[in-house]
Amino acid sequence: MESTKKMKTADEIKVKRPVSDYIYTIVFAIISIFWVYPLVMVLYNSFKSKKFIALEPFALPNAESTVQWQNYDQAVNTKMDFMSALWNSVVITVLSVALILLCTSMCAYFVVRVKTWYTTVFYYLCLFSMIVPFQMIMFPLSKVTDTLQLNTPGRIPLVYLGFGAGTAMFMFSNFLKSLPLEIEEAAMIDGCGPIKTFFSIVLPIMKPTVISVGILETMWIWNDYLLPYLVLKIRMFMTVPIVIQYFQGSYGRVEWGAIMASMVITITPIVILYLFLQKYIIKGVISGAVKG
Amino acid sequence: MEKIMKKNPLYFCLFLLPTLLAFMIGFVIPFGMGIYLSFCKFNTMKDTKWVGISNYVQIFQGDDAFGHAFWFTALFAVISTAAINVIAFMVAVLLTKNFGGTNFFRTIFFMPNLLGGVLLGTIWKILFNGILVSMKQTLTSNATYGFVGLLILMIWQQVGYMMIIYVAGLQGVPDDLKEAARIDGANDKQILFQITIPLVMPSISMCTFLSITNGFKLFDQNLTLTGGEPMHNTEMLALNIYNTFYSRVGYKGVGQAKAVIFFLLVGLIAIIQLRFTQSKEAD
Numbered sequence: 325m326e327s328t329k330k331m332k333t334a335d336e337i338k339v340k341r342p343v344s345d346y347i348y349t350i351v352f353a354i355i356s357i358f359w360v361y362p363l364v365m366v367l368y369n370s371f372k373s374k375k376f377i378a379l380e381p382f383a384l385p386n387a388e389s390t391v392q393w394q395n396y397d398q399a400v401n402t403k404m405d406f407m408s409a410l411w412n413s414v415v416i417t418v419l420s421v422a423l424i425l426l427c428t429s430m431c432a433y434f435v436v437r438v439k440t441w442y443t444t445v446f447y448y449l450c451l452f453s454m455i456v457p458f459q460m461i462m463f464p465l466s467k468v469t470d471t472l473q474l475n476t477p478g479r480i481p482l483v484y485l486g487f488g489a490g491t492a493m494f495m496f497s498n499f500l501k502s503l504p505l506e507i508e509e510a511a512m513i514d515g516c517g518p519i520k521t522f523f524s525i526v527l528p529i530m531k532p533t534v535i536s537v538g539i540l541e542t543m544w545i546w547n548d549y550l551l552p553y554l555v556l557k558i559r560m561f562m563t564v565p566i567v568i569q570y571f572q573g574s575y576g577r578v579e580w581g582a583i584m585a586s587m588v589i590t591i592t593p594i595v596i597l598y599l600f601l602q603k604y605i606i607k608g609v610i611s612g613a614v615k616g
Numbered sequence: 617m618e619k620i621m622k623k624n625p626l627y628f629c630l631f632l633l634p635t636l637l638a639f640m641i642g643f644v645i646p647f648g649m650g651i652y653l654s655f656c657k658f659n660t661m662k663d664t665k666w667v668g669i670s671n672y673v674q675i676f677q678g679d680d681a682f683g684h685a686f687w688f689t690a691l692f693a694v695i696s697t698a699a700i701n702v703i704a705f706m707v708a709v710l711l712t713k714n715f716g717g718t719n720f721f722r723t724i725f726f727m728p729n730l731l732g733g734v735l736l737g738t739i740w741k742i743l744f745n746g747i748l749v750s751m752k753q754t755l756t757s758n759a760t761y762g763f764v765g766l767l768i769l770m771i772w773q774q775v776g777y778m779m780i781i782y783v784a785g786l787q788g789v790p791d792d793l794k795e796a797a798r799i800d801g802a803n804d805k806q807i808l809f810q811i812t813i814p815l816v817m818p819s820i821s822m823c824t825f826l827s828i829t830n831g832f833k834l835f836d837q838n839l840t841l842t843g844g845e846p847m848h849n850t851e852m853l854a855l856n857i858y859n860t861f862y863s864r865v866g867y868k869g870v871g872q873a874k875a876v877i878f879f880l881l882v883g884l885i886a887i888i889q890l891r892f893t894q895s896k897e898a899d
Contacts, residue, residue, distance in 0.1 A: 345715035352710070352717065356724045359772070362739050363727075369742070381746035427634045434631035438621050446636065453643045455886045457833045459857045460879040463872060464649035467661050468641060486642015489635055518621050519630070547732025549836050550858075565734035569840060572738065580742070587735055594730050602723055605730075609777065610784045613822045 363591060370395050370584035377580040395581035399589070406586045409567040412477045412556075416563060417546045419477075420484035424492050424541050425534055427485055432496030433522055447497065453490040458550060461487075466554040475557045483555055484545055492537050495612065499533040500526075532607070539601075539608030564590050654873040659866065671873035681848050682874060685856035692763065692852065693831030696770050700827045701820070704775045708782030709808070722783065725776035733836025740769045741841050755842055762842040762850030769837055774830065778823040785819030786812065821893030828889060832882050853878050 368384055369377045376389035383389070399406040435443040465483070469475055474483055503526070511521045527534070549565040556562075562570065568586060571579045598605060621627040654671060658664040675682055707725065711718045728736060744755045744765050755761050789812055797807050813820070835854040838844070844851030844859065851859065857878060860871035 348710060348713065348715040349717050352721045356721055359724045359727065359776075362743060365743065366739055377742065378745070379749060381742045427638070430631040431635035434621060434627065437618050439618070440622070443632070446632075446639075449644065450639070453639075455829070455883050456643075456647065456879055457854065457882050459835075459854050459875045461643065461646035461650050462875075463861055463868065464646035464653060465642065468646055468649070472641065474641075482638050483642050485635065486638035486640070489639045489643070493635070518627050543730065547734070549732070549734050565732055565836070568738055569734050572840070583738065587738070590735065591731060595727065598727065598730055599723070602726075606726065606780050609780050613781045613819075613826065
């Protein structure tokens with residue numbers, strides 16, 4: 325690390341372009357406005373009436389266009405029942421991710437350690453499932469989940485465990501394959517069974533992978549639209565993406581005000597969480613992209 | 617360990633069975649049913665009637681919308697993959713230089729990926745319509761608007777994601793290698809093409825793989841931004857399949873057959889793409 329730093333400074337002295345560094349910073353600052361502005365636009369439009377949002381989304385709220393907190397009131401209390409959708413999204417995401425992490429890490433451990441025909445077949449089926457687009461199974465899946473009554477926020481995590489197993493199994497197996505057996509053998513000699521070995525030795529070593537898988541699955545499930553839309557009981561249980569899409573459905577009478585307010589309520593905690601967890605999120609994305 | 621876990625069925629039940637059961641319910645059974653149903657005519661699961669390959673014949677003989685969706689999707693996937701990866705790579709090269717604010721800019725560019733397709737589609741629909749309203753147009757008055765709009769949206773979203781992967785790849789290129797080349801008289805361009813790019817080939821193949829499959833499978837953004845309007849002209853494959861299932865009565869069998877074709881297509885692209893880049897990596 326020390327040597328690379330020295331090298332870079334030497335490099336800079338040789339090329340002598342400190343001015344260009346400032347130019348880079350300024351150019352990127354201008355470009356990043358295009359990345360921040362859409363979110364700022366949502367924020368200030370959430371205080372405007374729906375007519376003004378649709379006609380002049382770039383204008384800041386003024387005395388004529390402002391409705392103060394009315395959009396928030398509408399989103400939370402009346403038309404949309406947005407808070408129950410938000411709650412459903414949180415419940416579904418938390419339960420599903422917890423279930424996926426627990427079950428697939430244990431399953432990957434079994435598959436990697438016990439080499440027989442059925443674990444091999446299962447492993448390759450998991451890899452295969454990663455390239456199958458959701459449209460391929462969406463109709464039969466919605467029928468199966470209806471029959472098995474998996475159509476509530478409390479039960480849909482089982483569906484996510486099934487459909488999301490591929491990525492998680494792949495990432496956990498990759499890690500476990502590189503884990504030396506000696507550690508576990510030492511634990512066994514000390515009298516640990518497979519359960520104790522897994523939870524007190526293997527799982528703690530796997531922690532970085534657990535975090536990465538957790539991040540990737542969270543980003544997927546939290547933002548997922550079609551699976552919960554088709555699986556959950558229609559109209560009874562909505563999630564955030566479903567509500568936001570649903571209230572754009574009827575043409576002409578789009579509740580832009582309420583939609584803007586709900587997007588602000590959704591985006592704000594995510595952005596705050598991201599600023600705290602970005603190190604882990606970025607690590608998760610990178611390790612998800614590394615092939616085995 | 618292996619012997620103990622193999623001998624006692626308790627460990628099989630505890631470790632493997634929960635995931636296996638869920639995988640059966642959430643993937644294997646629906647997948648098998650999906651293949652079977654593509655050869656049937658049905659509206660619900662109770663009135664399935666085997667019709668052989670007639671669903672497939674119907675698609676290839678006279679489904680103009682599906683053909684249009686295919687070309688629209690293919691064009692979109694190719695253009696967006698090229699644009700996203702070129703831009704993301706350039707941004708990553710610049711953001712691994714030593715100037716003020718690189719970490720901040722990386723953070724900002726990645727942010728759209730946290731929001732999900734429905735929210736992004738909604739935000740950009742408002743932005744595009746806000747611009748087009750001055751020309752007395754909307755995003756759905758012309759299929760070109762829809763195509764370009766979708767392209768801008770996906771570039772805006774995915775550049776940050778791919779950039780993160782490229783940055784990680786670029787940081788793995790040893791500085792002394794570049795330094796040695798420079799001492800030997802190589803210029804910046806030669807260093808980039810002869811040293812950096814070959815060494816980050818794994819990242820390039822991963823990113824092109826991700827963006828081309830994302831492009832083909834795109835659904836949420838397509839649904840919220842234009843919903844396929846005008847006249848199904850901006851409808852991509854996934855949305856066309858969805859509409860065949862849920863907006864047309866009596867076409868579920870055809871929809872399922874389309875889904876099988878779609879799956880084969882995505883699988884084929886994934887295999888070709890991975891083969892192609894792997895052969896490049898080997899050089």
